Amino acid sequence: MAQHKSSKKRIRQDAKKRVANRFYKKTTRTAIAKLREIEEKEDALGFLPKVISMIDRLAKKNTWHAKKAANLKGKLTKHVNSLG
Numbered sequence: 001m002a003q004h005k006s007s008k009k010r011i012r013q014d015a016k017k018r019v020a021n022r023f024y025k026k027t028t029r030t031a032i033a034k035l036r037e038i039e040e041k042e043d044a045l046g047f048l049p050k051v052i053s054m055i056d057r058l059a060k061k062n063t064w065h066a067k068k069a070a071n072l073k074g075k076l077t078k079h080v081n082s083l084g
Contacts, residue, residue: 021063028054035076041083048080 002008031051038044052073059069 021061024054024058025063028058032072032076036079039083041080044080044083048076051076 002011028051031047031054035044035047035051038047055064055069055072058064059066
């Protein structure tokens with residue numbers, strides 16, 4: 001167990017960040033799944049920038065690796081463009 005005041009504070013901060021990170025990651029994963037389910041190209045084109053913004057936000061905070069974010073954005077854009 002932590003003894004120092006600073007290490008106790010670090011534990012509290014890490015717990016808060018963990019909850020926030022889990023929320024943003026889960027919200028983004030849900031949005032990605034929702035985008036993949038959309039069958040209308042116009043709807044998907046309207047929703048794609050929001051999802052890309054969420055992915056970029058996670059990559060900027062190093063919650064997701066930058067290359068994972070790039071791969072996801074490329075695959076999602078390709079998926080939306082292939083809709084007919």
